[in-house]
Amino acid sequence: MKYQKYRLLIEKLFKRQLTEKQAADLSKWLRSPEDKEGFDDMCHELWVNTPTAANDSVEAAMFANIQSRMDETETEKFSKRLSFYKIAAAALLVFCIGLGAYTYFIRKNMTDRLAEVVETKVEKGQKAQVILPDGTKVWLNSFSQLTYDGAFNQRERRVKLSGEAYFEVTKNRDKHFVVECEGVEIEALGTAFDVKAYPLDSTITTSLTEGRVRVSDKKSGITLEPNQQLIYNKKGNSFAVAEMDNINEADFWRKNILYFHSTPLGDIAKTIERMYDVKVVFASTDLARATFSGTIRNNSLENIFHIISLTYPMTCRFHEDTIYIKHR
Structure with missing residues (x-):
């Protein structure tokens, strides 16, 4: 699997189980020019499913400690939304100098993710x-x-x-x-x-x-x-x-089957308007209240109204994207 070796190392990093040698290997790979497409999403998945022991006060203290060791340019860079690729690299830097404060940066990125x-x-x-x-x-x-x-x-x-x-x-x-x-x-x-x-x-x-x-x-x-x-x-x-x-009536619409049970024509018109992006106009409110029951398998507009007209005396006139319905 792509990144499998480094996936295991990242998982250990998040769990604070990384050895110094493993940290060095991971740091070297993160700094390499190799294409890392999809790496962010992999790290996001690992982070979501990895329990963390640090609380907010500990993380804040860690971040303050790190900031004190960074110049203004670095601080500004870290204050922006970071990819997991950059976070992992920053985490390893902290890990290698013994601060163990990478949780703050990962959680900062997670806050951005949660807002998406x-x-x-x-x-x-x-x-x-x-x-x-x-x-x-x-x-x-x-x-x-x-x-x-x-x-x-x-x-x-x-x-x-x-x-x-x-x-x-x-x-x-x-x-x-x-x-x-x-x-x-x-x-x-x-x-x-x-x-x-x-x-x-x-x-x-x-x-x-x-x-x-x-x-x-x-x-x-x-x-x-x-x-x-x-x-x-x-x-x-x-x-x-x-x-x-x-x-099966629950998902008839997925199979392009229309199912109606004592449904007012006005409600049927709403379904048709959504399905075909048209407008249905009734000549009277009484006509819109008339009901229809049945299953229609051929969903052409003409066929739908033809079948309904077999059970109720009405006629339809099509004009551009509007359908006019009146009593026959």
């Missing part, structure tokens, strides 16, 4: 799949956004969702996986589930296909079993749980 925000945004008419740092797979539906910060996968695994996503969570009993959306949290452990939480929708829907999840707001919560679906009403802060007719 990773955001995946999917536009209307698009879908995306991402793999999180812990190996969890996430499929994002149209007009959705997933966000997490540098603290992800340290004490817990927490993400924020706006829109719809299907999660296949990597098992880790020590670090619960939490999805935040508009005051509601979905907590999972080794689970496959779907969350639909679009800001303009009146509800947040969680559908569980595997494992267990707990859905909660600030006042209460409910634990779901496989094949259950929970609908949270944002306005009334209420929970409603029901069995799914088909366990």
